[in-house]
Amino acid sequence: MPVIDTFHDEETLTLTIVAEFAAPLERVWEVYADPRQLEQIWGPPTYPATVVDHSLAPGGRVTYYMTSPEGEKFCGLWELTAVDRPTRLEFRDYFADEDFTVVESMPGSSCVYRFEATETGTRATYESVFDSVEGLRTVLEMGVIEGSTGAINQIDGLLARSGTVNRANSQPSELA
Amino acid sequence: MKAVLDDEVDALFQALADRTRRDIVRRVTGEGLSVSDLAAGYDMSFAAVQKHVAVLERAGLVTKRRVGKRQIAHAEVGPLRTIRSMLAELEDQWVERVQRIDDLLAGDEQAGS
Numbered sequence: 001m002p003v004i005d006t007f008h009d010e011e012t013l014t015l016t017i018v019a020e021f022a023a024p025l026e027r028v029w030e031v032y033a034d035p036r037q038l039e040q041i042w043g044p045p046t047y048p049a050t051v052v053d054h055s056l057a058p059g060g061r062v063t064y065y066m067t068s069p070e071g072e073k074f075c076g077l078w079e080l081t082a083v084d085r086p087t088r089l090e091f092r093d094y095f096a097d098e099d100f101t102v103v104e105s106m107p108g109s110s111c112v113y114r115f116e117a118t119e120t121g122t123r124a125t126y127e128s129v130f131d132s133v134e135g136l137r138t139v140l141e142m143g144v145i146e147g148s149t150g151a152i153n154q155i156d157g158l159l160a161r162s163g164t165v166n167r168a169n170s171q172p173s174e175l176a
Numbered sequence: 177m178k179a180v181l182d183d184e185v186d187a188l189f190q191a192l193a194d195r196t197r198r199d200i201v202r203r204v205t206g207e208g209l210s211v212s213d214l215a216a217g218y219d220m221s222f223a224a225v226q227k228h229v230a231v232l233e234r235a236g237l238v239t240k241r242r243v244g245k246r247q248i249a250h251a252e253v254g255p256l257r258t259i260r261s262m263l264a265e266l267e268d269q270w271v272e273r274v275q276r277i278d279d280l281l282a283g284d285e286q287a288g289s
Contacts, residue, residue, distance in 0.1 A: 002278050004271060008263040013189075015266055019274040023281040031277055041276040044269075124277075126270065133185045133262075140265055 013130040022121040029086030029115060032056065039064065047074075052100070057083055062091075063100040075100060078111075089113040093128075095138065107135030184236065185262075191235035196220075197228050201237055201251050208241070208250040 005018040021028050031037045035051035043049035043066045053063040062078040075096040082090035090113075095106040102108075107130065114125045130136045192198055196218060203209055203217070215225040229249055232238035236254070240247050 002274050004274060006267050006270075008267070015263060015270070017267070017270045017274065019277070021278060021281055023284070027281065027284070028277070031280060037280060040280055041273055044272055044276075124274075128266075133189055136262055136266065137185070139269075140262060 013133065013136055015128050015130075017126045019124045019126070020118065020121060021124065025086050025115055025117045025122045028122040028124060032089060032113070033085075035062075038062075042066075053077075056080060056089075061100075063096065065098075073098065077102065087115050106138060107131035109135055109139075187235040188237065191231050191237055194228070194231075196225075197232055200225075200228055200232060200249070204238060204249045205251040205253070208248040210243075210246040210248050211240075212246070214249065 002019040002021055007016040008014070009016075031041060033056055035054040038054070039049040039051045042051075042064065046069055047066045049064050049066045051062060051064045053061055055061055058080055060080045060083075062080070063075070064077070065073045065075040067073055075098055077094055077096045077100055078091040079094070080089070080091045082088060089111075091111055092108050093111055094102045094108040096102055109128050109130045111129075112127045114127075116123050130139075192201070200214060203214060211226055211229055212222065214229070215222040218225055229238060229240070232249075233240060237252055238249050239252055240249050242248075
């Protein structure tokens, strides 16, 4: 089971996920370098992903679509900006139409994936920065997500405590 | 989630993008506070604090009630939950993806590759 740490930054619409895998760096990189493996992990079983083009090099593109249970296709593409095998992958993730043309009206996101070798395997840090709230919402509205009540309970706890927060020490992150 | 209009969400994020405004929300959560009491806690004019409260009101994060001569500000938790749940849902999506990577890597051992 990977160890997972997550950070939200509500001001910059950034989500950072840290995971640790019990596999060597090169093996984890292969998940992204092999389109057949990438499509296994990109979408959930209910929205299987199919990778079409796959050029993992700066200036290259990875195009994919996800198929909903009703058979509806959601297309997307990556435009690679930096590829540093096997430690770093940077790309812009866009929504696309069925011809894999970027839908300019839909906000995208910038992603930076970093991988480093650890004593037990590999630590991966995934950072996604959304262009706008709308972009964040669109990703959610693809229906790919199971709802979570945990987050609501978490904020209830946060809000219940915040009445007693010492202002002098309050950090912006308390609401983030 | 879909019921929330984009404009509302944008207003929320803009309202919370300011440190003083986040602090105000924290201070008026639970027990309300009068705007003058709020203003006493910051190195800025009463008018400036009033403006911050107005931005929070427009975003739906704070409501004001008149009690006698005083205006008492209260935090509204609903909009905060919206933002949190958006990021949290996305996080869930990622947690699942990480789990799938883990399963894929674990499959190597079983396949003996």
